[in-house]
Amino acid sequence: xxxxxxxxxxxxxxxxxxxxxxxxxxxxxxxxxxxxxxxxxxxxxxxxxxxxxxxxxxxxxxxxxxxxxxxxxxxxxxxxxxxxxxxxxxxxxxxxxxxxxxxxxxxxxxxxxxxxxxxxxxxxxxxxxxxxxxxxxxxxxxxxxxxxxxxxxxxxxxxxxxxxxxxxxxxxxxxxxxxxxxxxxxxxxxxxxxxxxxxxxxxxxxxxxxxxxxxxxxxxxxxxxxxxxxxxxxxxxxxxxxxxxxxxxxxxxxxxxxxxxxxxxxxxxxxxxxxxxxxxxxxxxxxxxxxxxxxxxxxxx
Ligand SMILES: *Cc1c(COP(=O)(O)O)cnc(C)c1O
Numbered sequence: 344x345x346x347x348x349x350x351x352x353x354x355x356x357x358x359x360x361x362x363x364x365x366x367x368x369x370x371x372x373x374x375x376x377x378x379x380x381x382x383x384x385x386x387x388x389x390x391x392x393x394x395x396x397x398x399x400x401x402x403x404x405x406x407x408x409x410x411x412x413x414x415x416x417x418x419x420x421x422x423x424x425x426x427x428x429x430x431x432x433x434x435x436x437x438x439x440x441x442x443x444x445x446x447x448x449x450x451x452x453x454x455x456x457x458x459x460x461x462x463x464x465x466x467x468x469x470x471x472x473x474x475x476x477x478x479x480x481x482x483x484x485x486x487x488x489x490x491x492x493x494x495x496x497x498x499x500x501x502x503x504x505x506x507x508x509x510x511x512x513x514x515x516x517x518x519x520x521x522x523x524x525x526x527x528x529x530x531x532x533x534x535x536x537x538x539x540x541x542x543x544x545x546x547x548x549x550x551x552x553x554x555x556x557x558x559x560x561x562x563x564x565x566x567x568x569x570x571x572x573x574x575x576x577x578x579x580x581x582x583x584x585x586x587x588x589x590x591x592x593x594x595x596x597x598x599x600x601x602x603x604x605x606x607x608x609x610x611x612x613x614x615x616x617x618x619x620x621x622x623x624x625x626x627x628x629x630x631x632x633x634x635x636x637x638x639x640x641x642x643x644x
Pocket of ligand 1: 374375376404405476510511512514515516603604630631632
C-alpha cells in the first residue's frame, strides 16, 4: 500500500525537505507498525491462526495495531506488557479491541511470553507470536517495500534523495530501508536513524544484525544511528521537543509525538545544522504515532 510523499513548506539551510506520510498508512491510525502488521497478518491468515501473542508498553503503537487487526479478523489477542498498562490513547484502543492484557515485571517478560504461549498451545490453540515492535525479517521486509516506493517517487519526480531520516527504536524500520538501498543499488543515499531510546552501540549492533539476517550475508558498512536526542530514554521529553511539535502542527498541519517522531524531526534538524548540510534533498519518514500526539495535549497547551 503506497503512502504519499510531499514537500514541506519549511526550508532548512537551503535543503529541500520532503516527508513520507507513513502516518497515513490506511489501518488503525497508520504508522510503521501498520505496514509491518500487514505482512505478519498475511502469514497469520495463511496459517489459520486463532490466537496472537505480542509484547509492548502502554504507549505502544504496535500493540494498538495488532489488537485492532486481531479484532477485525476475529482472532484472540494477548498483549504482554511490562509493569502497569497505564491509560493512554493507545492502551485504551487496545482495550476497545478486546485484547487480553497481561501485566508482568520487566525482568519476567520473556518468561511470561513463554508461559502464555505454552498455556494457549496446551488448550489446542493455533498460536502465533509477533515479536515486540514487529521486529524480525517480516518487519524488515515491510520497509524494503517502503524503500521501493521511495525510488518510484524519485523516478516520477526526477529527483534524488541524499538523506532519509527516521525515528529508530528496535531498528527494524531502519534496517529495511538500508536493505532497500543495497537491493536498489542506492547506497549513495544515507539512511539516518535518530534513536528514541537505545544508546548508539547497542542500537546499531541490533540494526546490523537485522540487516545481515535479512540479506543472509555480512554487512560491514557504517550504520548511522545517533543517540544524542533521546532526552534520557524512552518516553522522556523536553521543552524543545514540545516546541517542535507545536511548530510542525502550526506550520505544516502535521502531528508529531514526543516519544518517536518529534525526537527524530528535532534530531534531523540538529544533524543538518551541526554537519552544515545544505542544498540537499532530505526525506523524513513520518513513522506514525498519532494517538500519542493527543496524550500530550495538556503539556502542549
Ligand atoms: C515503533 C515506532 C518507531 C520505531 O520503529 P522501529 O522499527 O522499532 O525502529 C518509530 N516511530 C513510531 C511512531 C513507532 O511507533
